[in-house]
Amino acid sequence: MTTTPAADGDELFALHTLRLNINGEQRRIQVHAWTTLLDMLREQLQLTGSKKGCDHGQCGACTVLLDGKRINSCLTLAVMHDGAELTTIEGVADGEALHPLQRAFIKHDAFQCGYCTPGQICSALAMAGENHAHSRADIREQMSGNLCRCGAYNNILDAIEDALPACRGELETSAPALGKRGSAA
Amino acid sequence: MSATVKPFSVPLEAPMGLPMDRVDGHAKVTGEAQYAADFHSADLTYGWVISSPIAHGRIVDIDARAALALPGVLLVLSHLNRPELASYDESYTDADAAEGSPFRPLYNDRILYSGQPVAMVVAKTLEQARMAAAQVHIEYRSEPHQTDLNAQLGQAHKAPAELPKPRGDVSAGLARSSAKVEVEYQTPAEHHNPMEPHASTVVMQPDGGLLIYDKTQGTQNCRTYLEQVFGLEPGSVRVVAHFVGGAFGSGLRPQYQLTLAVMAALKLNRSVRLALTRQQMFTFGYRPPTVQRLTLGSDADGKLQAVKHQAIAQTSRFEDFTEHLVEWSGMLYHCDSVELDYQLVPLDVFTPLDMRAPGATSGVFALECAMDELAYAAGICPLQLRLRNYTERNQNEDKPYSSKALRECYSEGAERFGWARRTPEPRSMRDGHELLGWGVATGVWEAMQQKASARVVLDGEGRLHVSSATTDIGTGTYTVLTQIAAAAMGVDSDAVHVLIGDSSLPTAPLQGGSFTISSVGSAVQQACTALQKQLLEAAQKIEDSPFADVSRDQVVFIDGRLRLKADPTKQLALSEIVRSSGSGQMQAQVDAEPDSKKREPYATASHSAVFVEVRVDEALGIVRVSRVVSAIAAGRVVNPKTARSQILGGVVWGIGMALQEETQMDHDLGRFMNHSFAEYHVPVHADMGEIEVIFVDEQDTIVNALGSKGVGEIGLVGVAAAIANAVYHATGKRIRQLPITLDKLL
């Protein structure tokens, strides 16, 4: 396990060491108390799949799964999550094999610029685990924290609807990667 | 929800015309697609912009001592210590510049608008830069400002736009009209708000050159701008934008974060990343607010006798921003008496900027609502009124259209929507506590083509590498160019590799105006044709070549092979020809130009008919767009899947424009107030209803070799008007000021 230090050599403020499981990999990371989960992922770990659209919890581009639940990673401090298990967009596929949601997004052209896409997919993945979405209207409501300025909404809806049974199936049969994500939801 | 894709009467050559999945889809669903702020470098530093809180005045003093004393802080950059910049306006003029003196970031102590960048902190981490920015103390001297368009209408001057000359006699036309409307419509400021905030990562190269990952719709536009502004050696700057997280016009001009990031990199001789905050996304261009007066008159049959469209829009004090705002009123319907007028009011604001379907979005909104009013004034079905005034010619230019299947848009759209079941009386249709409203509007956009270059390289493995500096801002450029190249070259689409978004590639125009595919696509087609010629020549030189004495029309390029038409067993793999030529690859590059001689006698435009159903909660005034049918005539469609997505996006933008979007200015402060996604509302998943897209069959042999007109803008034009007209039909209330929020309906 490697330790990723904070990059700044800033002696004025204390560094905190976190143990995180990120996309199945155990990591030790040093952060300042003021670093958000999103900035830690993007700037310290170069996991730039999670996007910053607002930094204020208003757009969902930074959505990741934290212990199986979706969270706006811009709106929480990394230091609060010692011991947590994180799944980012980089960890959704099983190696080369795309997750059914990812395949459905491609098939239904559920994106244009692709900037909101990691957030949409992570959000939908967690939504499947929440098990409250039983209709198209439910999906629309429960995905409304994820903005898409390109306006790919109806294709995103089709993609999610298409992949939802597969997502739930995976959760039930506890496929190794997804089972973990689903268990806490 | 579905798209109706009927086979076109003369289909494109496969894989063109097929709904191919995006070739960049895998990168986008896995997080591998890298955008401007995603690139790293070992020596990376971070910038944070400080924005002016005043709208007009001067910077008196900048005290950066406290900030510079903080750990990690490397630089506080302002007009006091910036690197040398060009002193003439020409150097700052870019390919989408408005008339006037372009804004110069950190140039001097003058404040021209609220939110103007006045300083930038650079530190080793983002957090350090942000914290230090709060410790930079800046003293300002305010001067009076004006930011209220409505209060300054008296200050308007003629817009520097070439409008069609007045024709006929509008007063006489109005005098003989039995139905008349004279109305004023207002549209607010809107901001592009792509999901990806503007960002630049400047990576210092060992040789002192700059490799810049920028969010832009024009890599070469940015490169040239930087070379001019900083007096840099040609060739020392490379601007890359492989993926762009939406732009909608916001990336047409180099934005100030680019200039600032380069300043800091040059000053520190280190790599710098500067990403704007969402708040700062409201500190540059936007769709300008407009006040528009429409006067329409028709005879008892609804035939237009007179059209007068006068618009006043805002601009900055330093540039006169113009767009095609009123021209549409002289071309969308047949009318022999037309007067158009366009004025600007300069205010203490930043210059407006082209935003998706610039001009048409606002101008056609006003026209199409006024047409609906005229339909009611004349007692004619709004769809009928449009058909009665149908025109095959663009009277502004006095030219026939190269093609115009708008009639089919009306009929196929109406059929699919069920328009015949509409009862015309306002408030006459309902479903429980909801009033139903059905509205229609027409959309129009120019079909343009620009000069563009492309290079195609065939390697010894039979892979075709296609390159051009153009970008893919979500429009599907990668995919559509893949299809065009595969069809033109006669290879499988899997063998095509498209490389774009890099200023070092062959010249391409800005990505905007829906002309990317017609321009760059044409260049790719022509480059493939040139390469085929070379391949045939090379094949003829092979020993005992079956192609020795044949001409181009006796062979076909198909499945990655050259084949004799007369005897299909005589064939050669293209990879083999390349290998036999002795060089590892063969290539061709062309500069494609629009065929002006062919196009000149014609007007070229795409059209749409938009049908909308709204549901309005009678007690609460909440409007929901429950159903949209958008019928599009845009020539042949290279990829119905990505093209449909473009139209869907346009419709979503229309919903935002009609019901939600408005950047509100506090005129006391001269500042946009709702500068966040919490307060600047854009449509979300829950705002969506069913949206159906129809591409009608439209053949066009004039517009370009593909017969394709582009679909980036047309999907938006007319949507807000159709919604506003539907709201009138539902409620009997004519809201003439966007957005139609519930307070206006109650």
Ligand code: FES
């Ligand atoms: S970046 Fe986190 S919600 Fe927008």
Ligand code: FES
């Ligand atoms: S795909 Fe561009 S913001 Fe959603």
